[in-house]
Amino acid sequence: MIKTPLAAKMRPSHIDEIIGQEHLVGNGKIIRRMVEAGNIASMILFGPPGTGKTSMAFAIAKSLSLPVRKLNAVINKKKDMEIVVEEAKMTGSIVLILDEVHRLDKARQDFLLPHLEDNLITLIGCTTSNPYHSINPAIRSRCHLFELFPLTAEQIKDAIQKTLQDKEKGYGTKNIFITDEAINHFAYSTNGDLRAVLNGLELAVSSTPPDQEDVIHITLEIAEECMQKKSFTHDKDGDAHYDVLSAFQKSIRGSDVNASLHYLGRLIEAADLDSIGRRLIVIAYEDIGLANPQAGPRAVAAVEAAERLGFPEARIPLAVAVSELALSPKSNTAYKALDEALNDIRTRPTGDVPLHLKDAHYKGASKLGRGVNYKYPHNYEGNWIKQQYLPNEIKDKKYFKPNENSKFERALKTVYENIVNKSK
Known part of the structure; x- marks a missing residue:
């Protein structure tokens, strides 16, 4: 039966x-x-x-x-x-x-x-x-x-008490003594999964013999044995996976190092080194970018070290990389500038490459006007000479907008402003 x-x-x-x-x-x-x-x-x-x-x-x-x-x-x-x-x-x-x-x-x-x-x-x-x-x-x-959302610990505790008291469907006819520590372990060890809690409670009751007074004692040790391991809601192919990855990146972007390490821990518990590595490298260039240019190479090095080490040691370089990325100044100016350029290319006429910039490495190019009047910057003082590079239709377009909060970008801005001043 x-x-x-x-x-x-x-x-x-x-x-x-x-x-x-x-x-x-x-x-x-x-x-x-x-x-x-x-x-x-x-x-x-x-x-x-x-x-x-x-x-x-x-x-x-x-x-x-x-x-x-x-x-x-x-x-x-x-x-x-x-x-x-x-x-x-x-x-x-x-x-x-x-x-x-x-x-x-x-x-x-x-x-x-x-x-x-x-x-x-x-x-x-x-x-x-x-x-x-x-x-x-x-x-x-x-x-x-x-x-539907995971149950809170208090809601799970209520469910345990109802189960212990229910004489028709639960354990109301049994004499069960369960410690507060055991109840807390059931409540906090499953991330709100009530079915896992009731399965664990059922195993605890069915596997624990009553004492001489016919009392079943459920202790913390028994609860730990019956739950075995903290239930972790993380399917690499499911929505929870992408929710954690999203929270991971957004926590680093928001400079919350504690939350960043927490979500890193979830991904480590899921043994998802591939996703961690890809996301860290993306974050280094997408969210930190020019504000800390060395963050990218260091993130790559940390990921390579983690891949060579494997878990559990892989957590060490990953923790270093995540902490640095979370606490680094943030800038998305470089890729945003590129996105704006791509948008122009995809949505509006941007014109032809100026003739003086076109390839002139073939016989007859000069007859077609290719490369004619091109000025080689290294032949001029400061390795710079004023000339037009963008097509005529967008010759005054400015994509790169430096971030004032980044020391490195402030230096780039100075270089940029000097070039603009020379070209006036």
């Missing part, structure tokens, strides 16, 4: 029993309003693992006593969906909870669409992926999108 996991047993049967997600099910919030109005629409629930997507889907349907069926887009075929549709025709409508909804192929999407259109099927899709990245626009446009 297959035993139902504790996490499945403790699923809420009404939206009032949902833990967390107040922005959706709190008083006056959108999903509660739908339930109170007795009229729910198709929706996609998305968020990290263990945030209660499937549980919320069931709670919504049960709150309205609606017929509900659950399928998984990974394992259930079109034939399974056809059975649900036939049942819906018999009952008038049905709620279809579809886990891993982002894995729907085109054939199953095309089959579902008309039944969503006529409200025969109310779809509640559940996914850990960002629906804007992973779900077909035809399905997405027919569903409301609701994001």
Whole structure:
């Protein structure tokens, strides 16, 4: 006989029993309003693992006593969906909870669409992926999108207490003593993943024999053994990966060294050395740039050292590079100047290369006016001579705008101003 996991047993049967997600099910919030109005629409629930997507889907349907069926887009075929549709025709409508909804192929999407259109099927899709990245626009446009967030430690502690007290679905009939330290470990060790907490709690209870007074004692040591390792929500191919990389770069750009090191730590925990290396080199040139010109070569050297060392030692040069980049002055003037030049090239006529700058290394070039009247700067005092380099249409265009906060760029600005003054 297959035993139902504790996490499945403790699923809420009404939206009032949902833990967390107040922005959706709190008083006056959108999903509660739908339930109170007795009229729910198709929706996609998305968020990290263990945030209660499937549980919320069931709670919504049960709150309205609606017929509900659950399928998984990974394992259930079109034939399974056809059975649900036939049942819906018999009952008038049905709620279809579809886990891993982002894995729907085109054939199953095309089959579902008309039944969503006529409200025969109310779809509640559940996914850990960002629906804007992973779900077909035809399905997405027919569903409301609701994001679920990881539970707070306090919310997880509430869930643990409810589980320990629930006599029907939880451990209310057992005599369990759990220390505050153990509860704290469960609450803080999973990044808000309630399913992982309940799985750990179930393992702790089932693997701990009661004492002579029939009391099961759950200590910190037992909790640590049952959780094994801090749950880390980071899939290299998922949205969490790109969210952490984004936070990593933005923290360095914002000169917050503490946050920068924190997100570096997350990436190290995910053993994602390739992404760390690429992002550090980009940051060195994109965000620091001319404000600290040596940051680029040093970032490259740190990445090369980390790749040769491998983890765990790779963390050492990476920590040095991240700290330097976070605390370096910032400038994006160089690549912004180039972006402006590229925009001109792509969006407006910029004219031909001036004749005196054109290639003259072939016989007959001078007859075509190529290279004629070109002035070789090294033949003049200071290795500079006034002449036009930009095409006529944009001859007065200025792309480079030095950053006054950068010592190096202030020096470049002085050189630039001297050239401009000479050319007047």
